[in-house]
Amino acid sequence: MRGLTKSxxxxxxxxxxxxxxxxxxxxxxxxxxxxxxxxxIKTLSGIxxxxxGEILWQGEPVAISDPVTAIRIGIATMYQELDVVxxxxxxxxxxxxxxxxxxxxxxxxxxxxxAAEIMARLGHPQIGPGREVGTLSAAxxxxxxxxxxxxxxxxxxxxxEPSAVLDSEEVKNLFRVVRELTKAGIAxxxxxxxxxxxxxxxxxxxxxxxxxxxxxxxxxxxTPTKQLIELMTGRTVDNVFPPRxxxxxxxxxxxxxxxxxxxxxxEGVDFQVRAGEIVGLAGLVxxxxxxxxxxxxxxxxxxxxxxxxxxxALTPGSVRSGVHAGMGLSPxxxxxxxxxxxxxxxxNVTLASFARWAKGGVLNERAERQEARAQLEALELxxxxxxxxARTLSGGNQQKILLARWLVHGTRIxxxxxxxxxxxxxxxxxxxxxIRALAAQGTAIVxxxxxxxEVLGLSDRVLVIADGRIIHESAASAIEEHDVLDLVMKxxxx
Amino acid sequence: MSTQTVSPHAGDKRxxxxxxxxxxxxxxxxxxxxxxALFVVGTITAGDRFASVDNxxxxxxxxSIIGVISIGMTFVITAGGIDxxxxxxxxxxxxxxxxxxxQQFATSTNWIVMVIVAIAVGGLAGLINGIVIAYGNVVAFxxxxxxxxxxxxxxxxxxxxxxQIVIEPGFLSAMRGELIGVPILVWIFVVxxxxxWFILNRTTFGRRTVAIGGNLEAARxxxxxxxxxxxxxxxxxxLTAGIAAVMMLARTTAGTSTHGTLYELDAIAxxxxxxxxxxxxxxxxxxxxxxxxxxxxxxxVFTQNNLSTSVQNIAKGVIIVAAVMLQQRFANRSKK
Numbered sequence: 001m002r003g004l005t006k007s008x009x010x011x012x013x014x015x016x017x018x019x020x021x022x023x024x025x026x027x028x029x030x031x032x033x034x035x036x037x038x039x040x041i042k043t044l045s046g047i048x049x050x051x052x053g054e055i056l057w058q059g060e061p062v063a064i065s066d067p068v069t070a071i072r073i074g075i076a077t078m079y080q081e082l083d084v085v086x087x088x089x090x091x092x093x094x095x096x097x098x099x100x101x102x103x104x105x106x107x108x109x110x111x112x113x114x115a116a117e118i119m120a121r122l123g124h125p126q127i128g129p130g131r132e133v134g135t136l137s138a139a140x141x142x143x144x145x146x147x148x149x150x151x152x153x154x155x156x157x158x159x160x161e162p163s164a165v166l167d168s169e170e171v172k173n174l175f176r177v178v179r180e181l182t183k184a185g186i187a188x189x190x191x192x193x194x195x196x197x198x199x200x201x202x203x204x205x206x207x208x209x210x211x212x213x214x215x216x217x218x219x220x221x222x223t224p225t226k227q228l229i230e231l232m233t234g235r236t237v238d239n240v241f242p243p244r245x246x247x248x249x250x251x252x253x254x255x256x257x258x259x260x261x262x263x264x265x266x267e268g269v270d271f272q273v274r275a276g277e278i279v280g281l282a283g284l285v286x287x288x289x290x291x292x293x294x295x296x297x298x299x300x301x302x303x304x305x306x307x308x309x310x311x312x313a314l315t316p317g318s319v320r321s322g323v324h325a326g327m328g329l330s331p332x333x334x335x336x337x338x339x340x341x342x343x344x345x346x347x348n349v350t351l352a353s354f355a356r357w358a359k360g361g362v363l364n365e366r367a368e369r370q371e372a373r374a375q376l377e378a379l380e381l382x383x384x385x386x387x388x389x390a391r392t393l394s395g396g397n398q399q400k401i402l403l404a405r406w407l408v409h410g411t412r413i414x415x416x417x418x419x420x421x422x423x424x425x426x427x428x429x430x431x432x433x434x435i436r437a438l439a440a441q442g443t444a445i446v447x448x449x450x451x452x453x454e455v456l457g458l459s460d461r462v463l464v465i466a467d468g469r470i471i472h473e474s475a476a477s478a479i480e481e482h483d484v485l486d487l488v489m490k491x492x493x494x
Numbered sequence: 495m496s497t498q499t500v501s502p503h504a505g506d507k508r509x510x511x512x513x514x515x516x517x518x519x520x521x522x523x524x525x526x527x528x529x530x531a532l533f534v535v536g537t538i539t540a541g542d543r544f545a546s547v548d549n550x551x552x553x554x555x556x557x558s559i560i561g562v563i564s565i566g567m568t569f570v571i572t573a574g575g576i577d578x579x580x581x582x583x584x585x586x587x588x589x590x591x592x593x594x595x596x597q598q599f600a601t602s603t604n605w606i607v608m609v610i611v612a613i614a615v616g617g618l619a620g621l622i623n624g625i626v627i628a629y630g631n632v633v634a635f636x637x638x639x640x641x642x643x644x645x646x647x648x649x650x651x652x653x654x655x656x657x658q659i660v661i662e663p664g665f666l667s668a669m670r671g672e673l674i675g676v677p678i679l680v681w682i683f684v685v686x687x688x689x690x691w692f693i694l695n696r697t698t699f700g701r702r703t704v705a706i707g708g709n710l711e712a713a714r715x716x717x718x719x720x721x722x723x724x725x726x727x728x729x730x731x732x733l734t735a736g737i738a739a740v741m742m743l744a745r746t747t748a749g750t751s752t753h754g755t756l757y758e759l760d761a762i763a764x765x766x767x768x769x770x771x772x773x774x775x776x777x778x779x780x781x782x783x784x785x786x787x788x789x790x791x792x793x794x795v796f797t798q799n800n801l802s803t804s805v806q807n808i809a810k811g812v813i814i815v816a817a818v819m820l821q822q823r824f825a826n827r828s829k830k
Contacts (some may be wrong), residue, residue, distance in 0.1 A: 299715055324715030331715055338715070340708035342775055352716040353704060358698045405716065 014039050014050070015211040019189075020414030021156065026178060026188045028202035028220070030195075032232050032424035036211035037191050044189075045077040046070035053168050076157040084141050084148075091115035094131050094147045116363060118147045122177050139170035146177065157181065158189045163197055163329030164422070169284075175201050193232075193424050195225055207231040233426035234338050240429050241457035242436040244477070249276045252310070254444035255327070255413045257296055259305035265291045268466030269305070273413070279446045280437065280459030280476060282484050288468035289448050291334050293415045296446075297329045300324040309413065323352060325413075328401070328406030332417040332448070339390045346372035346386035348401050353409045375404040379434060387388040394428025396420075402433060414438065417448045432458055452484050500721035524820040525768065525784040526583040527539060528716070528813070532791045540798035549794065551677065558683035559741045561783065564768075566734030568782045571765050572694070574707040574774025575634040575726045579641035580761060582733040586649040587615040587707040587739035592658035592749030605664030612743070613736035619645055620732020624725030630721035642758070647698065649751035657750045660743055668746035679741050684736065689781040700753030703727060707774025764789060 002296045014036050021027045031037050041049040046064040055059050057073055063072045070077070090349065092099075094115045099108040115129035124143050127136065132373040133144055142162060159178075163171045178188055178201055182213045192198055198205060199220060206216040214231045251274040263268035264461050266288035270278060273279050283289040294300045296307050301317025308314070322329075331337035339348050347354070347374035357364040357371075375387050379392075379400045390401060398420055406414055419435065420428045449455045455462060456476050464472040464487045472487050477490070536544035563580045589614035590700065592741045600607040619641060619745065626637040660666060671678050694700040702723045705713040714720045735754075742753050765774055767788065768781030788811060796806040 297715075319714060320717045320719060329715055332710075336709070337711045340705055340712055340775065343704065343708055347705075349699070351712070351718075354701055355698045361697045361699060363696055363698060363701060 014043065015054070016213065017208055017211065018216060019206050020215045020217065021187045021189060023185045023187050026182055026190050026201050026202040028190045028192065028198045028205045029208060030193065030198065030205055030228060030232060031208040031389070032193065032426055034329055035208050035232070037208065038160070039211070040208070041077060041079075041160055041189075041191065044070070044075060044158060046075075071152050071154075074153065074155035075158065076152050076154035076156070078142065078145045078160065078162060078455050080160045080164060084133050084144050085133070087456060088133060089129065090119070090131050090133055090144055090147075091129035091138075092126055093144050094118060094129075094151050096148065098152070114149065114151070118150050119143070121150065121180070123173075123180060137170070139166050139173065142166070142174065143177065146181075150181075152426065154186065156187045156189065158191070160191045161193075162190070163194060165296070171197065189211065195228060195425070209234060226491075230424050232424070240432065244434045244460055245276070245436070245440050247282055247460060251277065251442075252273045254310060255296070255384060255446075256308045257305070258294060258308070260292070260302050260307065261304040262288075262291055262295050262300055263303040266295075266465075269470060271463055271470065271473075273446060275412070275442045275444055277461065278439050278445045278447060278459045279454035280462045281465055282452050282455045282462055282488065283445065283465030284488055285450065286464045287488070289465045290417055291468075292465065293329070293446060293448060294331075296322075297327060297415055299329070323409070327413045327415065328352070328409060328411035328413055329415045330402040330406070330417060330419055332421070333347050334395070334398055334402065334421070340400060341391035342389050344387045345376070345381070345390050345393070345401055348390045349375060349404045349408055351388070353404055371408055372404065374409050376400070379404055379407075381429070394424070394427065395422035396424065396431060399423055399431055400434070403438075412442070413444045413446075415446045419447065420449065420451075420454060452481050452488075456481060456484070466490075504615055522769065522778070522781055522784060524779060525788065525817065528817065528820075529784060529788050529791060532788065532795060536791065536798065537796040539795065544795065544798050549798075551680065553684070553787070553790050553794045554680050555677050555745075556793065557786045558679045559738050559745070560760050560764065560790075561683045561786040562596070562686045562734050562738045562741065563757055564782045564786050565686050565779065566731035567758075567761040567765050568690065568768075568770055568777050568779055569694065569703055569727050570634075570706045570731045571762070571770050571772060572774060572777030573703045573724060574710065575627065575724065575727065576638065577620075577623065577728065577731045578635065578758045579619065579645060580731060580738075581754035581759075582642045582646040582649065582756035583616055583619040583735040584739045584742060584757060585751050586619065586645040586652075587612040587736045588742050588749035588753045589649040589653045589658065589751055590749075591616045591743060592660055593652065594658075597660070597662045600662045600665065605662050605668060608660075608662060608665050608743070609740050612739040613733055616732040616736020616739065617729055617732070618732070618791060619735070620729040621725070623712045623732065624728035627728060628721040628724040646751060647814040653749070653751050655751065657748045660747045660749065661694065666744070666747060669740065670747075679744060682737065682741060686734065687779060687783055694777055694779055699723075699726070704775060705775065707771075707777070709775070760789065763814055767814055785817075788817075 017036065017040055019027070019029070019040075029037055029040065037174065039048060043050050044064065046067045046069050049065070055064060056062070062073060063074070064073070085096065088096070091111045095111050100114070106193055116125070119125055119127050119129065120223045122143055124140070133141060136144065146157070162174060166174060176236050178190070182188060185361055190198070190202060202220040205215040205218040205220055205223060205228065207218070209232060253272045256272040258270055260269040269292055271279065281289045281292065291300060295302050297322055298314060298317055298319045306313045306316070307322075309327060312325065314325055315321040335341060340351070346369045350368045354363060357367040369386055376384060376386060376415040381397050381400050381404070390398060393401070416435065420431055423431060435445060435447070447455065447458055456479065459476040462474060462476045462479060462484070463470050464484055466488055533545075563584070567580065591608045596608060596611055623638055623641050627634050630637070634805060637739050669678055673681055694703065702713070702718055704722060705718060706720055710720055739753070743749055748752070764785035765782050766785075768775040768778055768783070768785035770781060792813065793806060794807060796803075796809070
């Protein structure tokens, strides 16, 4: 393998992308949502055909007419939504579509042996070939998916946001595997919008925006973050996090949580949030941080303790009681827990409050739409069309729909679980500014994020969670990212 | 200048057209075409026997009973559920309403008693379905399958496997009558359709139904009482089965445990062909009505041409698949 070159121009979503990948490198493709990353991957893996331009593979022009051709010439793709079959074993998944067989009867022993070899090569000999994939963690499923790529003898592996479903420990392991692969001369195209990851794993960067290459072959080690963000967004970004607004000493306590517990998950959780304050919860996936917020909200029924809004206790396990008292949740999984994707934007906005405009059970859609539209204009939703299906909006704008839902409802306590997950860098700053502006208007806010930098940058006060307990509390300005990391690691080890 | 102003305008037009085709009107368009095609075929093959006012009324009357059940079914399916019990609940309600003591009581008071009893039986069966599904966390398919079997069994026990003739004169004269030349059965169908459309599209009840079917968890986290609402939806479906039982009594002048056998399948087919998503979150009353009308017209065309019900069933199967494929076409076009 001497070197592979690809250049395209002209598919509708892609208006001229040039990209060159050499063996043994990790080539990062960086771009905001909608920049054309997915289309690019689909074109390389044979799902889409380029209208113009050509793909050169090992110096020769090739037509990748379908996914089978892509695999045959040595391009394997790991999609964001893991394409493993839960009901099959590890070995069966690895050899899915090219099973070893004799006259249609699978050769189980050979399959198992080769699958074990591949897992060992990926540094995971502990995952037995006979294990059912459904019982594996997301991280290990990804390893299986990678195993499938290796079983095809892939020379180029495309990874579409592989870290999206992983926590930090698992990401480290993923990187180790990626390094093994590149050492063996395999090229990797790594798609992500997490800059810190790209710094760690990438060799060179190509930035695309609006389906065009903005810059290519930027060396990872020498390109400043600021330049990358500017290339991605097309505008200069100075300060990502808005300045803190000091909370007045006499600001009333809106939310107080006393000795809250959910058996087997967390216990003894006490904290208070005052009007205008942003409290951040930092912790690993599985530390109980999401469960704490969901229990405060009433989506889970606490086993002990109580939640008070302005001094009044809520009914445990009743979302309605929380909503009624003025609490709103923007859930961790925006699409599966927050939005009705095929319904128009305005109905998503009014989901918690449409009954307010109804008379005798008859809806007043005009009033509803008007209210939603006003709120969406204030939040600068793009596109500003309240009748569009929520599905068609980007992550950042979908997040705005959820914020709008609670603003329309008149919520004074906002619980935000991963408000910027799947939101690209440019839109993040906008979401941060919105959250800060809400606090400045007297809303009490609780924020969860896996990105510690985000928790620290956005919050006034930080609670560090490990193993279902609050292990540390301090002002966000008084603690550094690595301190939080140390606490989190120590806490979960203990 | 002119090109700059014209091109976005043209783009708008196309998107409006696409939106219309992707919207409920567009999804219904294929159904209207299919219905018209059936009318053309009927007129060509059976001539005046088919294309007469009387025959059209026959088609609608034939559609009315399944039609009423299908309206309830539209709500259940829109909410992401399924109700397999409607046919046998119809049978049970027809039996209870024609028990001799019920009829005697009706004769000594008012024939409306029979109507109330039938609808109450339907509502009660729906309530049980709703409680088992929403609060007992039993999958709707299983819960209503159990109700299908049990209601049929109870009806057999109560009727002692006999056919109970409707002897209440007031009921028969009122329900078998006509209003402005249109049979009462058809009027009931029209009223149920109108009410169903209004409830689904214009009320908080309808909005909650769509929201729960579209994303149950999101609805719950937005503070909607999901369990209670699901229960209401199954009660609604039971009530329509009860109304259908009243209509069945009027048409056949008898109550029996075999009434409504397999009606659940016809209702589900009509709803799905009509464009309501089987996974929930999108429902259309007009689509359901068109779906029912297509099957009813098909039956009529076949009967007019003396073709067997077996051939008719084959045609039904083909229509179900073709209609759904056609809708997906329109849906995809609107996405692009």
